[in-house]
Amino acid sequence: MYILSMMQPLNHPTISTDEAVRPTHVEVDLNRLRENYQAIRRHVAPAKIMPILKANAYGHGMVRIARAMEELGTDYIGVAVLEEGILIRKAGVRLPILVLGGIVGNQVPHFLKHGLTITASSLEKLRQVNEAADAMGVTARVHLKIDTGMERIGVHYYSAQSFLETSLKCRHVQVEGIFSHFAGSDSADLTYARLQLERFLEVLHFFEKRGIPAPPLRHMANSGAILQMPEARLDLVRPGILLFGVYPTREVPRSVAVKPVLSWKSRVVYYKIIKPGHPVGYGSTWKSDHPVRAVTVPVGYGDGYFRSMSHHVHVLIRGRKYPVVGTISMDQIVVNIESDSAFNDDEVILIGESGRESVHCEDLAEWAGTIPYEVLTNINTRVPRIYKQ
């Protein structure tokens, strides 16, 4: 019951695409997604690729993106939590799926039932997996998680030896992979990232010293490392945000050319003239000293259009930039078009391109005081996703 109720919000967005008549919507360009994927593939070959599709595929719609990845013949899919893996399985995707996050014991049978690969992040969890697999008469597919300096989950690099020893003895577990995660592969200073990689490689020496083959999938590289640490590619890389055409930070070299997959659009639903001195919106935080033309657009923080962007953000209408004025409401914003013209039904670009202008999710991140990852993952299920082939 718990799993079922957890799955509802992911599985059944409030507004499904066949009812997508709401003017506010997200457009996902599957062509660009494919181009980005191929660009990453060429860049990292012969390493394999595990696209990371957690958090509704960074807001792009997890199941649809998983299917696109399967069509592209990707090697593996990565997600953060069990329910995400189950949803992708239930959609009929047969690719191997690694759940990257930490688990609790009673989740293990669900992993096994749905053929999902488990992250073993401690000795105790490894034993739990082994026992559950034994009880169910199956072999569990596992990747071992080594903590090289993130201090989230995983066995510390300095105590990994007994963890690896134990993994060799678990008869109901197939250790297919071993991985770690960078805390700062996307910054200009790679000192700590290099130290983390060194620690991971040292842990991997265990297998050489024992004269046994290492697990076939050794992996550590996220988008930042794919872009600027070729030595971290190992057997497989785990791109998330880069796949969606967004660079993780402004500092990283753009060594793989990718383009944004997601646009966020709406339409003008109201036009009026605002008199001088007449304030706009909650808290009456903005007014003009001269008459202005303004339009209302049906999007707000209830869709994930951060309220903290108020007084900084602009949108594009008819290829021109205009500021949002007053505070952002839950469902509506007001845009000042000064003395220009705009009409009901005109397209409004919140993220995307129009004429020579563009608004990137990096811009929204800056206005909201956050990172592009949070902008993408916050566009919620009230906003229908429309897929462009």
Ligand SMILES: *Cc1c(COP(=O)(O)O)cnc(C)c1O
């Ligand atoms: C989210 C995540 C990634 C992908 O990170 P990006 O910076 O989006 O490429 C890779 N590995 C793990 C373990 C993650 O949690």
